[in-house]
Amino acid sequence: MPTSVPLILASASPRRKQLLTEAGYTIEVDPSDIDEPEPTPGTLAVDYVALLAWRKASAVARRRGNGLVLAADTACAVEGEILNKPEDRADAERMIRLQEGRDTKVLTGICLYRAERDEWVGAVEISVVRFRVLDNAERHAFLDSNRWAGKAGAYGVQDSDPFVSVARGSFTNVVGLPMERLTALLQNFPNLTR
Template sequence: MTHTFILASASPRRRQLLAEAGYSFEVDPSDLIESEPLAGVAPAEYAADLAWRKARAVADRRKTGLILAADTVCAVGAEILNKPIDRDDAERMIRLQEGHDTEVITGLCLYRADRPEWLGAVEISVVRFRPLSDSERRSYLDSGRWEGKSGGYGVQDHDPFVTVAGGSFSNVVGLPMERLAELLAAHPNFMK
């Protein structure tokens, strides 16, 4: 790949996806405090805004470079599920999703720090979440695998109760690689 990014994220999953796709990048997390969404804000709007704010924070600090930022949330209907704050919050999220399809929404932002100009996109995938028995739920919550994961689960961890029912697998992991490639291909002058 000819593009070198400054990844505005500390996510090991995003780093792995970029590395596996052959992109060159360095990591400079935005350290943006992710505020809870305001009432009535659509999940896609919320994810896109957070991605833009993360990219802008790094661009303001760096002054040059191509910043890549993303933010992934889960949504059941209009309810946005961020990363659980504790075990009780993880249980609430898991119970809310059980037996339902959950949307996994990633806002993606490419930001040119030196101009400043930016491109954005939103990718939506669907995850099917099967009902859990009380012992399965308790075992999962006790494992701590829900920590740091939007919606309280990670499809990349092969959690047996979730399957990608539609859309991009990499989006569910946290970075829609197909959409990133489309943005880069559709806007070659943006990269110069």
């Protein structure tokens, strides 16, 4: 059940906005616009997404001074390698080939930050996505479509891409915002919504 308190979404993601709106949340979009550096070697994906979500939320909270800020960061992980948004077509192809025929993790860090009290809570949700092997024609058609642009791991499960499916965990997490986890955070930390 959505909170009656409006959420300030620290993201320009149309997918996150759509998920929240469809679930009945009142939101205001205010992207954090922070730098999102690539992870350093050895960084765990769970730590990476948690830190970026907190950095986004705290940046918007400091700028605004009041309100309940929601931030999220999503990345994919394959055998310890973190896959963010591809830089170009070649990078998208590298990511797709790396994931083909495997189960890969999708991690989303979320952070709720009450600006006026400087209080926050965060969590990381992990889902598993199954990738089938593509033939060359399928792979090139997908890359030519540019549907990979701006998406962690170079794909979007919400686009009904036929080569990927959610094997375990939250579908909305793979889209970019684990709605079940958000609901649990809001219920478990009601002081944030007062």
